[in-house]
Amino acid sequence: MTPAIVWFRNDLRLRDHPALQAALKAGLAPLPVYIHAPHEEGDWAPGAASNAWRHRALVALDADLRRRGSRLHVFAGDSLATLQAVAAATGATAVFWHRRHEPAVEERDSRIRRTLHRQGLRAEAHNGHLLFEPWQLATRNGDPFRVFTPFWKAALAAWNPPRVQPAPTALPTFGAVPGEVPLDALGLPPRRGWDARFWDPRFLDRWTPGEQGAVAALGRFTQERVHGYDKGRDVPARSLTSRLSPHLHFGEIAPWRVIDALVGNTAPEQRAAYVRELGWREFAHHVLHHFPHTTDTNFNRRFDDFEWAEPAPATLDAWQQGRTGVPIVDAGMRELWATGWMHNRVRMVVASYLTKHLRIHWRDGARWFWDTLVDADLANNTLGWQWVAGTGVDAAPYFRVFNPVLQARRFDPDGTYIAHWVPELRGLPAAARHAPWEAGAADEAARSGYPRRPLVGMAEGRRDALAALSRMKA
CATH class of the missing domain: 1.10.579.10 (DNA Cyclobutane Dipyrimidine Photolyase, subunit A, domain 3)
Incomplete structure (x- = not known):
């Protein structure tokens, strides 16, 4: 089978992964690649806590891939140059990834896609992060929304979440690719270990990065916490929030899988209250895409x-x-x-x-x-x-x-x-x-x-x- 690069970014999962599924549907052999390039994210390169999480999430993703016969190929450096070098070394004819909507990343990804196309490579970006891409919803005048309530009404009127998809049971094996580096070489975990409590099993609020941790967190939420969510979510002493936010940010679980899990075993008012919170997440990405200057300057x-x-x-x-x-x-x-x-x-x-x-x-x-x-x-x-x-x-x-x-x-x-x-x-x-x-x-x-x-x-x-x-x- 001809290789196709599946470029993992903030989509560190194998279930519900449109880019991975696109490669498989095209009859190509997915080559999982992660490129560490914080210098390409402008003034908002990932912070220390994010890097600590990312390291563990990448370890978990690599383990999930290995259970299916594959593994994660890790690189550090310029994304375009790395993709070009990996394609040349492996004979890959395509690159698949999921869109991100941070201003610097959007601009970089558009440039990469154009360059790969000019070089004869198939380059496809998919939606693996949101229920609605930022350009899919607009006011009657065709303008971006500036107020949440009409945005959410438009979202509910256009409601059509993707169906959940299982992870592949098996994936092809690739040998070492020139330029690969060990994950530890990225230096993501803090040297002083100030994050130790984040993961300590002695604490009930500890985190488990990775897709399995995300699925477990979703299970706890749907079975224990969602009941009474609409009022209890405002009480900080009670554990009634989903605690899914980091898993959603790193793409360890798709928002439509969360919604699917709530259907059928959750009271409608509780489900609606939580899904509305997912709606604020959608609105945030809508606003950032249309008003990228707001990361540093006042909208008003x-x-x-x-x-x-x-x-x-x-x-x-x-x-x-x-x-x-x-x-x-x-x-x-x-x-x-x-x-x-x-x-x-x-x-x-x-x-x-x-x-x-x-x-x-x-x-x-x-x-x-x-x-x-x-x-x-x-x-x-x-x-x-x-x-x-x-x-x-x-x-x-x-x-x-x-x-x-x-x-x-x-x-x-x-x-x-x-x-x-x-x-x-x-x-x-x-x-x-x-x-x-x-x-x-x-x-x-x-x-x-x-x-x-x-x-x-x-x-x-x-x-x-x-x-x-x-x-x-x-």
């Missing part, structure tokens, strides 16, 4: 004149380290550091505190999340930060300032989540954990090593944020 250009505070290193460090003196914020930031993930409700709270109370630019928060989240996804990260900051599409207005104390009292009423991640406050009564300084417990918290007062108080931060907004409008 009026905020170019907003008076962001100069991010004093000590203040930004305190936020990053979970030392702001606001318990729910600190709990979230410590959960992020310990696990590479943060509950979605808490993500909004910590982002609001940074951009509203501290008035630090959303880009500083987005960069920190990018480096520390195992599910760091450029589309979702950009949309989320601009939404909270009030600068993006369909954004929460800037004047809507989350009060983190009220958020904690509403969604962590017993302070269980706070006590878990901020052990200095475990000895306080539950009602005092949300705001020790308001409950007369500041001294007791300080004796345990916790800040006596917040960096910026709730009323003070709201007042200054709204004053800055007024000056911008003027």
